[in-house]
Amino acid sequence: xxxxxxxxxxxxxxxxxxxxxxxxxxxxxxxxxxxxxxxxxxxxxxxxxxxxxxxxxxxxxxxxxxxxxxxxxxxxxxxxxxxxxxxxxxxxxxxxxxxxxxxxxxxxxxxxxxxxxxxxxxxxxxxxxxxxxxxxxxxxxxxxxxxxxxxxxxxxxxxxxxxxxxxxxxxxxxxxxxxxxxxxxxxxxxxxxxxxxxxxxxxxxxxxxxxxxxxxxxxxxxxxxxxxxxxxxxxxxxxxxxxx
Amino acid sequence: xxxxxxxxxxxxxxxxxxxxxxxxxxxxxxxxxxxxxxxxxxxxxxxxxxxxxxxxxxxxxxxxxxxxxxxxxxxxxxxxxxxxxxxxxxxxxxxxxxxxxxxxxxxxxxxxxxxxxxxxxxxxxxxxxxxxxxxxxxxxxxxxxxxxxxxxxxxxxxxxxxxxxxxxxxxxxxxxxxxxxxxxxxxxxxxxxxxxxxxxxxxxxxxxxxxxxxxxxxxxxxxxxxxxxxxxxxxxxxxxxxxx
Numbered sequence: 001x002x003x004x005x006x007x008x009x010x011x012x013x014x015x016x017x018x019x020x021x022x023x024x025x026x027x028x029x030x031x032x033x034x035x036x037x038x039x040x041x042x043x044x045x046x047x048x049x050x051x052x053x054x055x056x057x058x059x060x061x062x063x064x065x066x067x068x069x070x071x072x073x074x075x076x077x078x079x080x081x082x083x084x085x086x087x088x089x090x091x092x093x094x095x096x097x098x099x100x101x102x103x104x105x106x107x108x109x110x111x112x113x114x115x116x117x118x119x120x121x122x123x124x125x126x127x128x129x130x131x132x133x134x135x136x137x138x139x140x141x142x143x144x145x146x147x148x149x150x151x152x153x154x155x156x157x158x159x160x161x162x163x164x165x166x167x168x169x170x171x172x173x174x175x176x177x178x179x180x181x182x183x184x185x186x187x188x189x190x191x192x193x194x195x196x197x198x199x200x201x202x203x204x205x206x207x208x209x210x211x212x213x214x215x216x217x218x219x220x221x222x223x224x225x226x227x228x229x230x231x232x233x234x235x236x237x238x239x240x241x242x243x244x
Numbered sequence: 245x246x247x248x249x250x251x252x253x254x255x256x257x258x259x260x261x262x263x264x265x266x267x268x269x270x271x272x273x274x275x276x277x278x279x280x281x282x283x284x285x286x287x288x289x290x291x292x293x294x295x296x297x298x299x300x301x302x303x304x305x306x307x308x309x310x311x312x313x314x315x316x317x318x319x320x321x322x323x324x325x326x327x328x329x330x331x332x333x334x335x336x337x338x339x340x341x342x343x344x345x346x347x348x349x350x351x352x353x354x355x356x357x358x359x360x361x362x363x364x365x366x367x368x369x370x371x372x373x374x375x376x377x378x379x380x381x382x383x384x385x386x387x388x389x390x391x392x393x394x395x396x397x398x399x400x401x402x403x404x405x406x407x408x409x410x411x412x413x414x415x416x417x418x419x420x421x422x423x424x425x426x427x428x429x430x431x432x433x434x435x436x437x438x439x440x441x442x443x444x445x446x447x448x449x450x451x452x453x454x455x456x457x458x459x460x461x462x463x464x465x466x467x468x469x470x471x472x473x474x475x476x477x478x479x480x481x482x483x484x485x486x487x488x
Contacts, residue, residue, distance in 0.1 A: 154398035158427035162472045163479055174485040183402035199487065222483050228406045230478035235407055237474045239466050241418040243443065 001190035002033060002050040002151030005177055006117040006129050008141050010166050012202040013119045013127050016177045017048045018151075018185070019212075020192035034196040035060050037067065037077050038207045043122040045077055045086060046198055050150035051114025051134070058097045059114065063090065083122055087130040087138050090118050095136030115150045120200065127202045155187045156180035170199050178213075178223045193220070245434035246277060246395030248292040249421055250361040250373050252385050254410050256446040257363045257371050260421045261292045262395075262429070263456075264436035278440040279304050281311065281321050282451045287366040289321055289330060290442055294394035295358025295378070302341045303358065307334065327366055331374040331382050334362050339380030359394045364444065371446045399431045400424035414443050422457075422467045437464070 004017040015034060022028035031053065037045045047063075049056035067076040080086050094116060101112040118138075119129035129141040131148040141148065147160055159180050168176070174197065184191045194212040213220050248261040259278060266272035275297065281289045291307075293300035311320040324330050338360060345356040362382075363373035373385040375392040385392065391404060403424050412420070418441065428435045438456040457464050 154431070155402050157431050158399050158402075159475065161430055162475045170487055171485045172479070174487075175482055176479060178485075179479065179482075186405060187398070187401050219483070219485060226482050227478075230481045231403065231406045233481065234471075234474035234478040235416070235420060235423065237477065238419055238423075238470050239463070241415045241422075241463060243414055243418075 001188070003153065003156065003181060003184050003191040004033060004048040004050055004117055004150045005147060005156070005160070005180065006046075006048060006119050006141075007147040007160075007164070007173060007177070008119075008127070008129055008166070009168055009170070009173060010202075011170060012204070013046070013121075013129060013200040014170060014173045014177065015046050015048055015117070015119060015196075015198040015200075016174075016181060017196045018181065018191045019194050019196060020190060021053050022190055025189065028192075030194065032196065034198060035064075036198065036207050037064075039078055039205075041123075041205050043078070043120065044200055044205055044207055045083075045118070045120040045122075046200065047090065048117045048150065049114055050116075052101075052112050055094075055097050055101060055112050055114040056116075058100075059090075059094050059116070062093050062097065081122065082125050083118075083120060083128050083130070084140075086120075086122070087118055087132060087140075090116060090130075091132045091136035091138050094132060094134065098134055117148045117150055121202065121205065123205065127200065152184055152188050152191050155184040159183065170201075174199070175223060178220060179227055182220075182224045182227060195220075245432070246294040247397065247400065247425060247428050247435040248277060248294055248361055248394045249391060249400070249404070249424060250290075250292060250363050250385075251391040251404075251408070251417060251421070252363075252371070252373055252410070253412055253414070253417060254446075255414060256448070257290070257365075257373060257444040258414060258417045258421065259290050259292055259361070259363060259440075259442040259444075260418075260425060261440045262425065262435045263438050263440060264434060265297050266434050269433065272436075274438065276440065278442060279308075280442060280451050281308075283322055283449075285367075285449050287322070287364065288444055288449055288451055289327075289362070289364040289366075290444065291334065292361045292394065293358055294360075296345075296356050299338075299341050299345060299356050299358040300360075302344075303334075303338050303360070306337050306341065325366065326369050327362075327364060327372050327374070328384075330364075330366070331362055331376060331384075334360060334374075335376045335380035335382050338376060338378065342378055361392045361394055365446065365449065367449065371444065396428055396432050396435050399428040403427060414445075418443070419467060422464060423471055426464075426468045426471060439464075 113134040116132040121127040132138040357378040360376040365371040376382040437459040
């Protein structure tokens with residue numbers, strides 16, 4: 001499995017993904033699930049993937065290849081005029097990859113499925129985010145539904161539901177996401193460190209490379225070990241039940 | 245779905261279950277999932293069920309019927325000498341019900357499956373708890389694994405992992421369980437109020453009936469509305485991330 005979260009704030013977009021892939025419990029490794037394309041000053045596009053690794057790697061490679069070919073007939077990730085058009089392109093490419101993997105004459109296997117969170121900004125439009133399904137269709141982020149999760153989403157959802165605020169700073173959002181990831185990592189072996197992080201400030205059209213958050217990261221460790229105490233304090237704040 | 249938790253403390257056992265059953269999203273209702281048998285001064289047995297409703301109702305009815313027949317050849321829930329023997333009886337009855345539901349000549353459908361948390365105490369033994377699988381086998385609670393969850397367990401697990409302590413009072417445990425249930429109810433439509441609660445004080449061999457925790461319950465509402473603030477305060481306690 002996988003755990004990725006994309007959040008929209010008033011200030012911009014924040015993405016976080018884990019890096020564990022596994023087939024069973026023996027065969028696991030570290031794989032990047034976050035990919036970014038950037039035309040400085042003009043567009044930033046970030047993609048996070050969950051699902052069959054062959055499918056997601058093929059998707060990213062195809063999108064990447066096509067954006068490098070000089071005389072492509074169709075506009076690519078780096079040329080399409082809006083995020084909506086880019087979401088359509090990613091969706092149709094994803095559908096194409098999944099359908100190519102289907103054995104001839106058989107029904108599509110669910111095991112080739114993958115989901116994608118796509119976010120970014122193209123000059124002339126706003127910073128936005130999409131959740132793209134294996135069927136190639138997608139939904140856009142809204143004020144009522146201001147974050148997307150893919151993969152092992154359940155453990156880390158309650159804290160996001162409770163603590164998300166569109167006015168949050170990037171720093172507080174990263175803290176919140178680390179708590180959500182730490183809760184998931186503590187509960188599920190298929191999600192693991194290191195974590196990839198990307199913060200996109202609205203209208204900046206630039207990507208700031210950030211180091212991976214490794215298991216030895218001091219800040220991650222402080223959040224992980226401090227959260228237990230913080231939660232117990234939070235419980236202690238609540239009124240006590242009275243047993244009759 | 246369902247959400248049930250059984251916890252072992254040094255002081256005794258605590259059980260909580262929701263009451264929502266649903267087939268799809270249209271057909272939902274309130275159903276009791278917690279059942280208790282008591283021989284005052286001698287034994288207390290509590291059972292919580294998750295899974296196919298026809299299976300779990302048949303299981304409880306069979307266990308109940310057999311314990312009322314006067315001249316049963318085999319000892320029943322109310323006569324078996326240890327909790328271990330009772331777990332074996334519940335396991336074999338569960339397996340029998342599931343296998344009876346299987347259409348002739350077909351493989352067993354997973355949709356008749358059910359899981360059970362069984363806890364209690366029989367005079368001469370300690371207070372203990374078992375998780376019983378559809379196959380009829382089971383595991384016993386240990387110090388390393390001091391609580392069992394069945395049903396929609398993921399949302400409410402992180403808080404249990406972080407805040408459980410065997411030395412907790414019953415009052416604090418109920419508060420903790422309500423937070424775990426509230427996190428689940430806020431995230432998943434298939435788990436819903438009212439909640440059933442049972443607290444068993446070790447070596448008491450008595451059942452204290454408690455009212456259902458309904459959606460209008462003042463204490464539940466205080467925990468539910470207070471938890472958001474408490475969590476935000478907990479996050480604020482953690483050190484801040486420094487964006488470079």
